[in-house]
Amino acid sequence: MINKKVASVKEALSGVASNMTFMFGGFGLSGIPENAIAELVERNIKGLTCISNNAGVDDFGLGFLLQQKQIKKMISSYVGENDEFERQMLSGELDVELIPQGTLAERCRAAQAGFPAFYTPAGYGTEVAEGKESREFNGKMHILEYAFDADYAFVKAWKGDTAGNLIFKGTARNFNPNMCGAAKITVAEVEELLPAGELDPNQIHVPGIFVQRIFKGAKYEKRIEQRTVRSRE
Numbered sequence: 001m002i003n004k005k006v007a008s009v010k011e012a013l014s015g016v017a018s019n020m021t022f023m024f025g026g027f028g029l030s031g032i033p034e035n036a037i038a039e040l041v042e043r044n045i046k047g048l049t050c051i052s053n054n055a056g057v058d059d060f061g062l063g064f065l066l067q068q069k070q071i072k073k074m075i076s077s078y079v080g081e082n083d084e085f086e087r088q089m090l091s092g093e094l095d096v097e098l099i100p101q102g103t104l105a106e107r108c109r110a111a112q113a114g115f116p117a118f119y120t121p122a123g124y125g126t127e128v129a130e131g132k133e134s135r136e137f138n139g140k141m142h143i144l145e146y147a148f149d150a151d152y153a154f155v156k157a158w159k160g161d162t163a164g165n166l167i168f169k170g171t172a173r174n175f176n177p178n179m180c181g182a183a184k185i186t187v188a189e190v191e192e193l194l195p196a197g198e199l200d201p202n203q204i205h206v207p208g209i210f211v212q213r214i215f216k217g218a219k220y221e222k223r224i225e226q227r228t229v230r231s232r233e
Helices: 034-043 063-067 083-091 101-113 175-179
Strands: 021-024 048-051 071-076 095-098 117-120 134-137 140-146 150-161 183-194 213-216
Touching: 021 034, 021 183, 034 063, 034 150, 034 183, 063 083, 101 117, 101 140, 101 175, 150 175
Parallel strands: 021 048, 021 150, 048 071, 071 095, 150 183, 183 213
Antiparallel strands: 117 140, 134 140
């Protein structure tokens, strides 16, 4: 029987090195691969190109990698919650590529499906389209976007089994599914890891064919990115 389980995060990240391109699942602070990020910080590998919807916050998520100046380039959609990110970007220390959120998702999905590129109307006529091929379809202009080419994709799921099948919970079902199989190696960390065959096939969001390594995370911190409460008046 196929068994993609690895014993620890250290084994799961075997082969990672400086100057690689990594994908990180998650949306805000929901569904981010916390254990993989912590291990990357511990190894202090540098010169990374990171593909993620956002850049975490100053003291959590990808913010830890930014603090240690391990990231060379960020490819993201939304980055407004991280002061250190802003400082590095404005000082020229960090290369940043901001792209429309839908385009980011589709570039992941295209890589997952094996499509080298696609046309989209998003960004045409703006600085997003600068230097890109454009073409008209049905009277509407589109720009050519290329699928991502990443070395590793790090995703986080609620449940998984030893065959690599994954179930995501709530908002964590965001960029995680599209990033599975979108890199040369996909590493999934899960809150609960079960033997193959224990998950209900009708509940599986991502089949194990898209995952190369899976492990049970040591711990997870349920952060709230922006907490807003109503006054008692």
